[in-house]
Amino acid sequence: MKQLKVKTAFLKKIKSDVFLLGLDSSYLANSARSGQFLHVKADDKTTILRRPLSIHKIEKNLVYILFRVRGRGTRLLANAKKGDIFDVIGPLGNGFCIPRPTPHAQHILVAGGMGAAPLVFLAEELAKNKNSKLKNKNLVLLGAKSKKEVLAESEFKKSGFEIHVATDDGSRGCKGSVVDLLKKNLSAMRSLLNVNIYACGPKEMFYEIKKVLEKYPKVQAQVSFEQFMGCGLGICYGCVIGTKEGYKKVCKDGPVFDLKII
Numbered sequence: 001m002k003q004l005k006v007k008t009a010f011l012k013k014i015k016s017d018v019f020l021l022g023l024d025s026s027y028l029a030n031s032a033r034s035g036q037f038l039h040v041k042a043d044d045k046t047t048i049l050r051r052p053l054s055i056h057k058i059e060k061n062l063v064y065i066l067f068r069v070r071g072r073g074t075r076l077l078a079n080a081k082k083g084d085i086f087d088v089i090g091p092l093g094n095g096f097c098i099p100r101p102t103p104h105a106q107h108i109l110v111a112g113g114m115g116a117a118p119l120v121f122l123a124e125e126l127a128k129n130k131n132s133k134l135k136n137k138n139l140v141l142l143g144a145k146s147k148k149e150v151l152a153e154s155e156f157k158k159s160g161f162e163i164h165v166a167t168d169d170g171s172r173g174c175k176g177s178v179v180d181l182l183k184k185n186l187s188a189m190r191s192l193l194n195v196n197i198y199a200c201g202p203k204e205m206f207y208e209i210k211k212v213l214e215k216y217p218k219v220q221a222q223v224s225f226e227q228f229m230g231c232g233l234g235i236c237y238g239c240v241i242g243t244k245e246g247y248k249k250v251c252k253d254g255p256v257f258d259l260k261i262i
């Protein structure tokens with residue numbers, strides 16, 4: 001982990017309030033793992049705290065962030081110009097744990113809204129790590145409010161994932177939540193021995209997944225938490241959550257946790 005000044009190489013509006021930002025840093029590109037995040041200082045004058053943002057994907061020396069404009073910090077990032085410099089600390093946190101590749105492993109990514117952001121990098125790592133005799137197709141389940149808000153489909157396709165969509169209004173895919181979609185997919189599977197779930201989205205979604213998995217105790221699940229953060233470095237205790245193993249700092253012990261301890 002380092003504190004760096006990184007140059008903006010790319011900024012594109014993806015949806016009305018979602019942007020893709022590419023930062024030029026060979027150090028970050030070579031050291032980051034999926035599920036880790038960057039702590040970005042949006043500017044020096046009006047925002048005191050850094051903003052935690054997941055690493056979305058890496059291409060050569062470029063580290064990409066996919067973000068939704070929520071408030072002042074993300075609005076400043078969305079107004080960046082090519083060549084602007086950001087002060088960034090990263091890569092931070094414990095990312096996803098990728099199991100040893102086996103022919104029967106099956107990976108299911110579950111994204112609630114912006115939760116798709118870190119799962120693209122994970123999909124790329126899983127695709128690189130896959131067993132050449134892999135029997136099952138890896139799946140990504142994308143949840144969104146409506147068809148206009150479905151994110152990162154082409155990236156998941158590039159990594160060979162089969163895409164299933166659930167929308168709240170039924171305008172695309174199944175009408176309902178992405179957890180309903182997960183339930184449907186799990187119940188249709190013949191064997192659940194080597195199934196690994198990786199989820200990112202709102203906290204409520206994790207509790208729903210936990211309820212679903214009560215029926216499938218052999219299925220492993222990792223979840224990436226979004227939490228308000230102060231330092232991002234494990235010092236301020238601003239991001240602590242209660243778990244079955246005691247209090248954990250999302251910035252240092254997470255953001256990715258085994259769902260069993262949540």
Ligand SMILES: Cc1cc2nc3c(=O)[nH]c(=O)nc-3n(C[C@H](O)[C@H](O)[C@H](O)COP(=O)(O)OP(=O)(O)OC[C@H]3O[C@@H](n4cnc5c(N)ncnc54)[C@H](O)[C@@H]3O)c2cc1C
Nearest residue numbers: 051052053054066067068070071072073074117226227228
């Ligand atoms: C590990 C981690 C990774 C993240 N990765 C991404 C990502 O890849 N893409 C992305 O769009 N967002 C991501 N987030 C959320 C992102 O950090 C916040 O959206 C951002 O900090 C908001 O800053 P702001 O200045 O724009 O908004 P603020 O002005 O700080 O807040 C605006 C609104 O957003 C809410 N908010 C702010 N921060 C959070 C938060 N952490 N959790 C829930 N609500 C919040 C506030 O309650 C307020 O209503 C991540 C958060 C964490 C902890």
Ligand code: FES
Nearest residue numbers: 230232236237251
């Ligand atoms: S944000 Fe300071 S300890 Fe996690």
